[in-house]
Amino acid sequence: MSDVLNLVRADLAGFGGYSSARTAKLAGDVWLNANEAAWANPGDADGSCRRYPEPQPAALVAALADLYGAQPEQVLVGRGSDEAIDLLVRTLCEPGRDGVLFTPPVFGMYAVSARLQGARAIEVPLVDTADGLLPDIDAVIAAAIDSNAKLVFLCSPSNPGGRSVPLADVERVASVLAGRALVVVDEAYGEFADAPSAVGLMHEHANIAVLRTLSKAHGLAAARIGTLVADADLVALLRKVQAPYPIPAPCSALALAGLTPQARQLTGQRVQHIRAERRRLQDALAGLPIVRRVYASDANFVLVRFADARGAFQALLAAGIVVRDQRAAPQLDDALRITLGTPEQNDRVIATLRALKATA
Numbered sequence: 001m002s003d004v005l006n007l008v009r010a011d012l013a014g015f016g017g018y019s020s021a022r023t024a025k026l027a028g029d030v031w032l033n034a035n036e037a038a039w040a041n042p043g044d045a046d047g048s049c050r051r052y053p054e055p056q057p058a059a060l061v062a063a064l065a066d067l068y069g070a071q072p073e074q075v076l077v078g079r080g081s082d083e084a085i086d087l088l089v090r091t092l093c094e095p096g097r098d099g100v101l102f103t104p105p106v107f108g109m110y111a112v113s114a115r116l117q118g119a120r121a122i123e124v125p126l127v128d129t130a131d132g133l134l135p136d137i138d139a140v141i142a143a144a145i146d147s148n149a150k151l152v153f154l155c156s157p158s159n160p161g162g163r164s165v166p167l168a169d170v171e172r173v174a175s176v177l178a179g180r181a182l183v184v185v186d187e188a189y190g191e192f193a194d195a196p197s198a199v200g201l202m203h204e205h206a207n208i209a210v211l212r213t214l215s216k217a218h219g220l221a222a223a224r225i226g227t228l229v230a231d232a233d234l235v236a237l238l239r240k241v242q243a244p245y246p247i248p249a250p251c252s253a254l255a256l257a258g259l260t261p262q263a264r265q266l267t268g269q270r271v272q273h274i275r276a277e278r279r280r281l282q283d284a285l286a287g288l289p290i291v292r293r294v295y296a297s298d299a300n301f302v303l304v305r306f307a308d309a310r311g312a313f314q315a316l317l318a319a320g321i322v323v324r325d326q327r328a329a330p331q332l333d334d335a336l337r338i339t340l341g342t343p344e345q346n347d348r349v350i351a352t353l354r355a356l357k358a359t360a
């Protein structure tokens, strides 16, 4: 048994979860054990949805393990990486006692899951440096120890900050917190970054886990397929905590079709294209007098501070372009986050903001 299991809620020791019709490994050619219909629904043309799906479809698990450089037993497939975040918080944190550490301004689901579980939210603000918004690693370690953090979320590249956390920093946090906390590296935008995945650190550090998703670079947000790569014993337990049959069959079929060698190659080309567009948008915006700062980005978006962020947001909206208003986020009261679109869409963003110069 792995040491990482010591981080799990004590009251979940030996938890078996729901025993579904797919739990027992039985063999037969007439399946009458799950109260499924004997005929397919007329809307289900190929009959692929008549039976409950495999809880963790083996072919999809294998494809994701290959994609992320992991072993199949280290892979948990969830309904988006959002589900994996929630499972981790519920499985590791005892309400009212344990904490979840994250680094605002950052993706909101860590706080939401912590709140729903009654776990303490431990916030260690990102520091605005010449290289961008980055975590203060010493402060993260100190706060995690002081406040009984069971989970430390490092978003890398971070949303909305855009920068990757250096792997050496991830490793340092994991070594110091070994036996105390699981360090979860959220790589939702990892495809767009230069740095390799923290999955490569997991042989040395069992208390590192990595979140990935098909929602961003792979263009399958509506399929809701997210992946947690973690210690195999922890994954086995999380599979019991997860709802029965969590992955709808049409979604796993879509994900498999999106991960063929040809599909992966095309996705790779599109990532390169977005990276080139990122440079172009950054260069175009950096020269505008209405822009205070364009942040470096390792993701498929750019964080920009404006002299008048509200005005810029409204001007873009008037031109039919919806960007993310970050003004309510800590440290970002003058910032917008702009997702990279097609070259034509990015041109429209640039032209709209250029035209604003005259009136600003």
Ligand SMILES: *Cc1c(COP(=O)(O)O)cnc(C)c1O
Pocket: 079, 080, 081, 082, 083, 107, 155, 158, 159, 186, 188, 212, 213, 214, 215, 221, 224, 225, 226
């Ligand atoms: C979009 C996003 C996710 C959620 O991804 P899903 O797999 O669609 O749930 C997770 N983390 C970060 C940082 C994100 O920006």
